[in-house]
Amino acid sequence: MRRPAQHARMGPRPRRALAVGAVLLLAAGPSALAAAPGPGPSALAAAPRPYSAAHAVASRPGGTPSGAVASSGPGDRGTQLYLQNCASCHGPRGQGAQRGPSLVGVGAANVDFQLSTGRMPASHEVQQAPRRRPVFSAEDIAAIVEHVGTFGGGGPAIPRVAPGNMPAGREVFAANCAPCHGAAGAGAVLTNGWVAPPLYESTAVQVAEAVRVGPGLMPAFPSQVLSDAQVDDLAAYVRQLRGERLDRGGHPLGRLGPSTEGLVAWLVTLALLVGAVRWLGSRAGQ
Structure with missing residues (x-):
């Protein structure tokens, strides 16, 4: 009768030892797996992927991630400038639209002339855009010219x-x-x-x-x-x-022509005559 009682007293200890062993195994499991030589398929799946700006842009809706530059080459810069300033009239691929003609095959000289003289981009639709101060720098103009060239060949070069x-x-x-x-x-x-x-x-x-x-x-x-x-x-x-x-003649008063310059000359002469008459009258009174 003593042996069964002794067996009853010894019963919980193996269970407790098994529980402690399981806890230790679970605690040591990730470290052992991390230290194991040779990456297996599961390790490759869990490894973090390299960071890329494109992935960050895709993961953030409608924006460029802070600290990341969305474009690094002149082609990307030209694409951005074109889409922001030209695509609304000429189409995203230069195919033309109701507000602007097609840019396919117009040539680099045409695009450079319109941008360098400030005629484009136009703020509103006009029959003939006037010359203005260029909106873009020389580097940005070159980038836009390069991007428009991807729409199709042809046209005169610069x-x-x-x-x-x-x-x-x-x-x-x-x-x-x-x-x-x-x-x-x-x-x-x-x-x-x-x-x-x-x-x-x-x-x-x-x-x-x-x-x-x-x-x-x-x-x-x-x-x-x-x-x-x-x-x-x-x-x-x-x-x-x-x-x-x-x-067109005479002193360059804004190059307005001989009529305007002649009128100014008559006004100056008349003022001198009035001054002379008044001076002579004051002398006669004395």
């Missing part, structure tokens, strides 16, 4: 202008440009609300781009019509016009 002969450029200007822009390059009014703008602010590259592209009502002059050397000569002459800023 010309490289070399020093030209100014007398030869005067002949080219008189034959092809003066009928619209005026002999002094001051611009003129055309038909149906169009104007030929003044050329005083145009750079040599912009002159060459306008010749090859033909913006607005201006016809395009391909290399078969005007050679690169002739374009260089023309740019040299327009640069001379920029330096001289020829006037």
